Amino acid sequence: MSGIADTILSLDWLSVRLPKGADRAHALSEVSLQVASNEILCVVGESGSGKSVIAFSIMGLLAPALKTTSGFIRLEGQDLIAASAVQRRALRGNRMSMIFQEPMTALNPVVSVGKQIAEVLRVHTEMDRAERDRRVIEVMQDVNLPNPEQMIRSYPHQLSGGQRQRVMIAAALALEPVLLIADEPTTALDVTTQAQILRQIKELRDRRGMAVVFITHDFGVVAEIADRVAVMQRGRIVEIGDTHTVLRRPSHDYTRMLISSVPSLRPKPQRPLSDSAPVLAAREVSKTYRPASLFGRREPIVALRNATIDIRPGEVLGLVGESGSGKSTLARCIVRLLEPSSGTIRIGDHEIADVFGEDLRRERQRVQIVFQDPYRSLNPRRTVGQSIVECPMNFGISREDAWKRAAELMSFVGLDSRALDRYPHEFSGGQRQRICIARALAIRPRLLIADEAVSALDVSVQAQVLELLDSTRRRFELAILFITHDLRVAAQVCDRIAVMHRGQIVEEGATVDVFNKPKHSYTRQLLESAPGRNCQFGDIPAA
Numbered sequence: 001m002s003g004i005a006d007t008i009l010s011l012d013w014l015s016v017r018l019p020k021g022a023d024r025a026h027a028l029s030e031v032s033l034q035v036a037s038n039e040i041l042c043v044v045g046e047s048g049s050g051k052s053v054i055a056f057s058i059m060g061l062l063a064p065a066l067k068t069t070s071g072f073i074r075l076e077g078q079d080l081i082a083a084s085a086v087q088r089r090a091l092r093g094n095r096m097s098m099i100f101q102e103p104m105t106a107l108n109p110v111v112s113v114g115k116q117i118a119e120v121l122r123v124h125t126e127m128d129r130a131e132r133d134r135r136v137i138e139v140m141q142d143v144n145l146p147n148p149e150q151m152i153r154s155y156p157h158q159l160s161g162g163q164r165q166r167v168m169i170a171a172a173l174a175l176e177p178v179l180l181i182a183d184e185p186t187t188a189l190d191v192t193t194q195a196q197i198l199r200q201i202k203e204l205r206d207r208r209g210m211a212v213v214f215i216t217h218d219f220g221v222v223a224e225i226a227d228r229v230a231v232m233q234r235g236r237i238v239e240i241g242d243t244h245t246v247l248r249r250p251s252h253d254y255t256r257m258l259i260s261s262v263p264s265l266r267p268k269p270q271r272p273l274s275d276s277a278p279v280l281a282a283r284e285v286s287k288t289y290r291p292a293s294l295f296g297r298r299e300p301i302v303a304l305r306n307a308t309i310d311i312r313p314g315e316v317l318g319l320v321g322e323s324g325s326g327k328s329t330l331a332r333c334i335v336r337l338l339e340p341s342s343g344t345i346r347i348g349d350h351e352i353a354d355v356f357g358e359d360l361r362r363e364r365q366r367v368q369i370v371f372q373d374p375y376r377s378l379n380p381r382r383t384v385g386q387s388i389v390e391c392p393m394n395f396g397i398s399r400e401d402a403w404k405r406a407a408e409l410m411s412f413v414g415l416d417s418r419a420l421d422r423y424p425h426e427f428s429g430g431q432r433q434r435i436c437i438a439r440a441l442a443i444r445p446r447l448l449i450a451d452e453a454v455s456a457l458d459v460s461v462q463a464q465v466l467e468l469l470d471s472t473r474r475r476f477e478l479a480i481l482f483i484t485h486d487l488r489v490a491a492q493v494c495d496r497i498a499v500m501h502r503g504q505i506v507e508e509g510a511t512v513d514v515f516n517k518p519k520h521s522y523t524r525q526l527l528e529s530a531p532g533r534n535c536q537f538g539d540i541p542a543a
Contacts, residue, residue, distance in 0.1 A: 008178050008211035009035040009058070014071030016053055016062065016235075027053040027066055029235045037178070040205060040212040042222045042243075044258070045232035046458040047429060051215045053235075055181045058213070059098050060088040075179060093120045097172035101184035103164035107156040113164075114140075114152025117171045124175055139170045143200055161323050162193035169200065176208055183215045187455070190322040190485040195529040198225050217458045219262045220488065223247060223532030231255045261463040263488040265533060267511040273495060278310040278346075279446045279479035280334065280367075285343035285353075287329050303329045305503040306343070311447065311479040318494030318511065319483045320526065326503040327483045331449050334481070335369050336360055347447060365395055368440035372452035374432035378424040378439075385420030388439045395443055402442070409438035412475075413468055430461030437468060441476065448472070449481045454489060466493055487530045491515055499523045 016028040028050045035041045043051045056062050058073055060080065073080040075096060080088065092098075100106040108116060114136050121132045133152075140148035143166040156164055165185055172180060182201065186194040202225060205212050214225060222229055222243065229246040231239040231254065239252040250256045287304035304326045311317045319327045332338040334345055336352060345353040347366045355363055371377045378387055388409065389402035397405070407417035413434040424432055433453060440448055450469065454462045470493065473480055484490050490497060490511070497514040499507040499522065507520040518524045527533070 006036045006038075007034050008037050008076060009213070010072070010074040011054070011058075012072045012074075014054075014057065014073060015069045016050075016057060017067045017069045019065040023048075024234060026069075026235050028057070030071070031235075031237055032071075033230055033237065033240065035179070035211040035213055037211055038205060038209045039227050040202070040214055040225055041228050041230060042214045042216060042226035043230045043232060044216060044219070044222060046217065046258075046460060048234075049232040050235040051232055052183055054232075055098060055183050055213065055215060058179075058181060059092060059096065060085075090124070093172075093177070094124045094175050095177050096179040096181070097175075097177040098181040098183065099165070099168050099172050099185045101187055103161070103168045104156060106168060107164060109156055112153050112155055113159070113167045114154075117152075117167065117174055120171055120174045135174065136170075139174050140167075142173065142204070143167075143170045144196070145170065160193075161189055162196065165189065165193075165197055166200070169197075169204075173204060173208075177210065179211050179213070180205075181213045181215070184217070185214075186221060187216070187218070191487060191526055191529040191531070192322055194221070194531060195224075198531065201225065218531065219247070219259060219459065220530065220532030223534075225531075231258070258459055261459040263463075263466075263486075263492040265488050265491050265515070265527075265530060267491045267515045270510050270512050271495065274312045274314050276313050277348075278312050279348060280309065280311040280481070281344075281346040282307060282309050282330070282334060283344045283346075284308055285330065285333055285345060286341045287326075287333055287338060288341045303503055304333065304340075307500075307503075307505050309481075309498055309505070309508070311481060313446075313477045313479055314473055315496070316473060316480040316482050316494045318490040318497045319481060319500060320485065320487065320490055320497060321500035322485070322526075324502075325500040327500050328451055329503075330500075331369065331451050331481065331483055334447075335364065335367050335449065365443050366445055367447040367449065368443070368445040369449040369451060370433070370436050370440050370453045372455055374429065374436045375424060377436050378432060380424055383421050383423055384427070384435045387424075388420070388435070388442050391439070392442050397443075405442060406438070409441055410435075412441075412471075413438045414464075428461075430457055430465060433457065433465050434468060437465075437472065441472065444476070445478070447479045447481065449483070451483045452485070453482075455484065455486060462489070469493065487515075487526065499526070 011031055011033050014028055014031045015026055018025060018027050043054060045051055068081060117136045118132045121127050121135055136152055137148045145151055145163060145166050186197050216222060226243045229243050230237050233254045239246060239255045250259060285304060285307045289301040289303060307330050309317060321327055333340040340353055343353065344351060347363060350363055352363045385406055388406040392402040392405060393399060406420055410417045410420060415431060415434055454465050457465060472478055482494055494511050496509065497511050498505050501522045507514060507523045514523060518527060
């Protein structure tokens with residue numbers, strides 16, 4: 001870290017009180033840290049540890065229920081807590097900026113991205129419209145957005161996830177702030193886009209000498225980007241130091257537990273696989289969209305091209321690739337949430353690509369899907385018990401047997417059966433995902449599809465859910481299609497890997513072979529883009 005004279009941000013004994021009835025008294029308890037110019041400080045910890053509360057405290061965006069009770073926040077020596085609302089507003093976007101986790105939520109869907117970037121300039125400068133437009137083009141070029149002269153007229157839904165995140169970065173950097181706060185900006189991005197964003201932030205830090213507070217739960221990202229690391233647990237900083245020391249020689253038990261939960265990029269040895277007939281046999285599956293417009297039909301979009309996969313009982317097939325590569329399209333064709341344009345899909349002995357109505361409903365007993373966001377997957381107005389028993393009862397299981405099975409499944413996924421009467425919002429993210437797994441198992445499917453089911457979870461919770469999926473596979477002899485952009489997770493849970501690129505499967509094989517001897521250039525690109533690829537985690541014994 002640079003000297004005291006270079007300190008951009010300083011937090012001294014900051015405490016933020018939670019409302020009555022919370023799981024603890026304070027969201028932050030006596031937090032102290034400093035960030036210098038040209039430095040990236042990564043703040044890590046599980047959900048609820050207080051990481052985002054630090055960010056919102058600095059920006060002056062705390063929810064009304066949270067109250068700062070003590071301490072100081074200083075930006076370039078200016079006391080932010082004592083600053084008025086008008087002074088804070090003048091600093092936001094000007095001297096300090098923030099990149100939020102989900103750009104689709106943070107961006108206005110009915111305003112072009114160019115106007116959204118220009119708004120920062122309109123509020124904080126005296127630039128006329130022509131000057132603002134020139135500056136918007138410049139900052140879009142700085143973050144490597146293609147064809148900025150055309151893209152300024154685009155709307156958020158017309159851009160990819162990586163492009164939307166770059167737009168957020170462009171808006172945050174339009175006035176060259178001295179402090180950039182990035183709150184989980186790469187969590188939902190695939191590895192190649194993630195690598196580009198991380199490289200972009202480092203380049204901008206070096207070019208502009210910014211101080212960066214980077215909030216994440218991904219230790220691969222920490223290894224890739226951080227100069228120093230602060231580890232948070234239940235509102236307190238339990239360890240802080242340079243990246244190499246914290247990752248290689250952590251001093252706190254909690255830090256050791258987190259690091260021991262990080263999956264390794266080294267695949268596990270190949271285990272014997274079943275020689276039984278495949279549970280899933282998909283052959284030459286294609287999906288083409290033919291969008292219509294007011295001015296006639298546009299060019300068809302080929303989302304999936306001749307995809308062929310097999311999965312046998314008790315086997316986990318990993319499907320990896322960038323956003324837009326066709327992974328989720330293939331999964332939705334398999335469960336018939338989408339109708340394939342061509343090809344055959346067999347679940348056991350039954351062809352399902354051409355069945356409809358009641359026949360399709362019966363076939364769906366054989367396959368279930370667990371989605372990425374468990375909160376959106378569960379009905380907030382129903383108890384979790386009602387959500388679990390609904391499907392079995394729809395397929396003829398008596399109410400008594402369905403509730404008995406729900407209680408057994410809650411116990412199997414590590415939750416108290418008495419919690420069946422609670423609602424989704426009363427559980428943590430990891431617990432909600434366990435409930436979704438229990439619901440998927442309620443009708444005893446032969447095939448389980450996990451579509452990015454652990455990508456948004458903390459490393460410790462992620463490890464628990466992955467262990468649960470493995471127990472599920474062994475107990476029920478399930479075939480699992482595991483869709484992920486996290487190559488570390490794929491290395492640890494998948495028996496075989498299929499790599500998708502632009503709607504096609506470009507490589508398939510045993511996980512050990514694909515990771516150690518990739519044949520396709522795109523597979524090599526994915527592996528080389530994995531954050532922290534040269535840093536091996538998981539070798540530190542848990543406390």
